Amino acid sequence: MYQTMLGFGGAFSDSTGLNVVSLSSEVQEHFLRSYFAPEGIGYTFGRVPIAGADCSTRTYSYDDVEGDVDLVHWNLTYEDYDYKIPLILRAKELAPYPLKLFGTPWAPPAWMKTNGMFNGSGILLEEMYQPYANYILKFVEAYEAEGAEMWGLTPANEPLGGFIDWGINTCGWSSEAMRDWIKGNLGPTLEAAGYRYLKMMIHDFNRDSLPWYIEPILEDPDAAQYIDGTAVHWYEDRNTDPEVLDEIQFEYQDMFLLYTEACQGADVSGSAESVKLGSWQRAEDYVYDMMETINHFSTGWVDWNMALDTLGGPNWYNNFLDSPVIVNTEENEFYKQPMFYAIGHLSKFVAPGSNRMASLTTATDLQVVAFNVESGRALAVILNMAEEERNVTVRDGSEFYLNFAIPAKAIQTILY
Template sequence: MNIYRLIETAKDTDRRLSPIPAAEREVRSPKHLSCIINIEQEKTYQTILGFGGALTESSGYVLSALPEEKRREVIQAYFDAAEGLGYTFARTHLNSCDFSLGNWACVEQKDESLASFSMEKPEPYQLPLLTDAVRTAGGNLSLLLSPWSPPAWMKDNNDMNHGGKLLKHYYALWASYFVRYIDELAKRNIPVWAVTIQNEPEAAQVWDSCLWTATDEAEFAVEHLGPQLKKAGYGHIKILVWDHNRDRLWERASESYAYPGAESYIAGAAYHWYSGDQYDAVKRVAEAYPDKLLIFSEGCVEGGARPGAWFTGERYAHNIINDLNNGCQAWIDWNIALDLSGGPNHVGNLCDAPVLVDTQKGRAYYQSSFYYIGHFSKFIKPGAQRLAVRMDSWMVPAAVDGRMGNTMEALAAKNKDGTISLVVCNRTEADMVYRLHLSGSGEERILLCPSRGIQTLLIK
């Protein structure tokens, strides 16, 4: 078994995505063995499409406060394939979202001709960020476009906030609005890979929101959005439903997929993490609908910025490992950058981000979550196939209760070049010794993952 690279990030050290000799982590004696990690090469699962983050107006705004060289540095740190995290996915919003400077729409006042359609609002901050991300990724960026709310005048509550519903007689016009926005992005060489019909369609938020049932979403996709995209030459753009939490993923996806004609226009479902660890729902959808896309489209640590926090990175690793081990195909973080308060957010719904920006001093700070995401995005390349990982464990001397629980978690994937990427995460306060076995190799290694640490092993 040739472990030709070992990359490590660990709390209370200076190691941040740092390569170290694998021999430095080898242990001669299995005296304090915590678990055996078995990579079963012959068992392959879904193709992993890539990783990414959200390019919101707020992210564009805080990055604009940096000196241009530092702003470019942050974008390269995310989207540069050679030197950065190698993001190949991104998400952005159609009209405003909560991480905007205020409510806005591209057609503010009632105009059923859409003649007054304007890109004035996204032009200063959102569009430059999108343009630079596409360029930095070498054009290899799959962009997911999501609306938080139609214009107020299209809704039954005449308000972009507080839920409400899109009026049925505006379904066709709202589909035309999607097409017009995609046209405007195309003029700027920003291609769209997929759209979701609505961000969080079961939540009436105090910010931009709109309520849709699963059948509503399917009807809109099949009867209006899908045909209009096809007619406009965008038949390749994928339509995803749900775009809300794991807890209702099965119910919503299965109901939308059952709508007549859905197989022709609905490519899959997207989901978020805010309801907790319902990975069984992810697995159920993945197994029942293997031909449909399953995309994690949003997750962040809520409650404002957490400068210097370590648990934030561990939360990302826990979610990425379990989402992908249960069938997810692409994983997209929320805002790529926010200010030191966790904003701006026009209703005070502050959150954390992997890069925090001091807009007064013009400095960017990379958080633990940035490095933890990098252990996946840099080394599990688009097109990799997930491999089966079986973890065997009994009594664990390093664990508080003497048992393994989810103290050590692992994900393995085989890249197109044959390299196996194994990510191992240790969320305990103790060093964890593990035996690594690769099926078919006839070899084992005994290694150590440091406390509060994450490792990526590249195996030939």
């Protein structure tokens, strides 16, 4: 046995919510059931941006009154009340397992940063360490009051983005600054308010910044006491060795790994096709990464937007993207892409509490991952990346074996 799985999911971004609520109530219900209901693909995670992200129609925070260090003017916005919270509450009702929600801030209020901007090169002013910790606490409390209790948090999305002229919402955090803020402000603030149980996941960026980014934080016991896991994004996975995930798991065995963001089609120049309806290659890329990272100790995989429009938005920075579901508002319909079904090969069958088993394949164009699932049965997911059919034999170490053919460019899930 290896890691116990936590689950799969996607983000309740502003763009997702705006697209979904543009549909009729009947189609909205079908959308949510497709992702969360037992007859859907079994999502059990929901990532919640704390205020605005690039997948919003504007830049904003929960307190844009400059100098309001006491957060007198802090408030949720219409994006929360109209786009995020209603979908979250219905998803909670539909999901057969408790829905794990975790919040992630892209940027603090602009006036708390050194550059006075939501984006660009800038870090949090040191005198804002405690006000910003209070800001995060207010989010947790406000969502709990609305019935959307958080399971966890990541302190910052892509914390190295703020050291370059990053176009989207960001804030730069060095390892040392993040360590000091967690141990001196964020951790104690959440603990004092009764939220020590929240699963705090550091990093929330690509694995090419591992393990060096997390080491100064986790090697400080005053900071590490508040940390439960490492969050990873998929964007540099094809350019970095997955064994770095093994290294982290072996070094920090009491903490978990979780993939917390992935998407296809990113292009701000407008020269690429952000949305590719029906793309099998994008589905194959997704499921390959899911299988590879789980084979290297990830406890789950959380996608970015659950729905975007036919252009891949809205996005205030024109950072248009692809999504497993594309919404056509004019026709009051949505399209489930191959990516949606690729995710479902794992998310629908690998419930929280399932355990990964050792697995291997002798063919370079086959990928496999295996589990003991809650029912006590075994499950194997097999990806054939070849251009032709492959004959496969599944053996589980006992006398059991199964022979079958997997078609070219196909995914199959075997439950036995």
